Amino acid sequence: MSALLWPGDDRAGDLMSDAAVLAAMVDLERAWLAALVASGIAPASARHDLAGLVGAGDLPALAAAAESGGTPVLPLVELLRDRLGDGEPARWLHRGLTSQDVVDTALVLAARDAVAAVRGSLRTQADALVALVERHRGTAMVARTLTQHAVPTTFGLKAAGWLTGVLDAVDELAGLRFPVQLGGAAGTMAAAVELGGPEASMDCYAATVEALGLGKDSLWHTRRTTITRLGDAAVRCTDGWGRIANDVLTLSRPEVGELSEGTGGGSSTMPHKANPVLSTLVRRAALAAPGLAATLHVAAAEQVDERADGGWHAEWATLATLLRRTVVAGAQTADLLTGLRVHADRMAGTLAGAHDDVRAEQRTMAALAGHPPHDEYLGHSAVLVDGVLARAARVRQGAPA
Secondary structure: OOOOOOOOHHHHOOOOOHHHHHHHHHHHHHHHHHHHHHOOOOOHHHOOOOOOOOOHHHHHHHHHHHHHHOOOHHHHHHHHHHHHOOOHHHHHOOOOOOHHHHHHHHHHHHHHHHHHHHHHHHHHHHHHHHHHHHHHOOOEEEEEEOOEEEEEEEHHHHHHHHHHHHHHHHHHHHOOOOEOOOOOOOOOOHHHHHHHHHHHHHHHHHHHHHHHOOEOOOOOOOOOHHHHHHHHHHHHHHHHHHHHHHHHHHHOOOOOOOEEOOOOEOOOOOOOOOEOHHHHHHHHHHHHHHHHHHHHHHHHHOOOOOOOOOOOHHHHHHHHHHHHHHHHHHHHHHHHHHOOEEOHHHHHHHHHHOHHHHOHHHHHHHHHHOOOOOOOOOOOHHHHHHHHHHHHHHHHOOOOO
C-alpha cells in the first residue's frame, strides 16, 4: 500500500488497509460458520475454515463489484460461495448475518490491531519523556505565553506537560471497547433465531464473540458510539502529539535554538537546512485528525431507521484513514522524542538575557508580601514534576494512567 501524499504512511504497514479489512471480514464469516455448526444450527458437514479462498489479489475485483450493492460484502460472499463449490459450507455461509455485521465487525477487528500499535508507540513515548523529565527537571528556561517571555520555568516541567498528554492518551485508549456486530438485517437476530431458535442463536453469538476475542454489545447498528469513540481516542492522541510537535518546531527555530530533532530533513535547494521533518509531519496529522473525527460524528448523527443510507457508509474509509494516520503519527512522535536534542546552554542564555523582564512578576509579589525576592521563582514546579513522574510509574506497572 502506498500513499505518495502522506509521507510516512508505510509505517502503518497493512493496518486498516483494504487487505486487513478483507481478512477481518473473512475472519467473521469463518467464526460465524464455525459457530453455526458448534451450536447445532448447521450440520457438521458445513464446517470450513475458508483458508486461502480469497486474498489481496481479489481486492481490485471486489472493490469494483462493491458499487452495485453499496458494500463489499455482497461480492465477497458470492466469491466465497463460488470457490467453496457445491456443498454444505457454501449453503450455510453467511446465513443469519447481514452486510452490516460483516463490515462493522471487520472494522472493529482491524481497529483493534491499529490501536495496539498506537499503544506501543505511546509506551515508547512515555519512556523517552520520563528520561527527559528526570534529566532536565532542573534545566532552567524561559516560559513563554502568547509568544512572549513570561516567567522562569524548567524544561523538565515542559516535558512533564508533554508526558501528561501522552498519559491522557493512554487512558483514552484503555477505555475503548471492541464489540462484535451480529444483529442481522435490523438488529434483532431474527434470521439466526429462525434458523436455530432462541437458545441456539445465542450460543452461536457467544461462540463467535469468543472466537474473535471481541466484546458483546447489542443494538449498536445505528448507535455509533463504538465508532465515534475510536475516532475521539485517535484525536486525543494526535492532540497531545501536536502539542509536542508545535513546541519543538518553535524552539528549534535558529533564532531560538533551544531544541532540535536528532536527524533533520534536507531541502531540495538549500543544502544548509536541517528541517524539523518529524515535527512537521506530526503536526500535519494533528491538524487533519479532528476533521476526520468530525465526519464520524456527523455520520453518527445522520443514522436513521435500522441502517442509515449514507451515514453508515461514510464511516468506513474515514475511520480507516484516521486510525492509519494515527498509527503513523504515533511512530513518528516516538522517533522524535527518542532523538530529541536539548540545548540547555541556549535555554540558560535566553533566560539570562531576559532576567529583568522574567522576574518582574516576582518583584511585584515580593514587594506586596514585604520581603526581598527569593533566589528562585519556580513555584511548585518540582512538586508538579514529581506528580507526573509518579503517574508515569503507575502506567509502567500496568495501572491506569
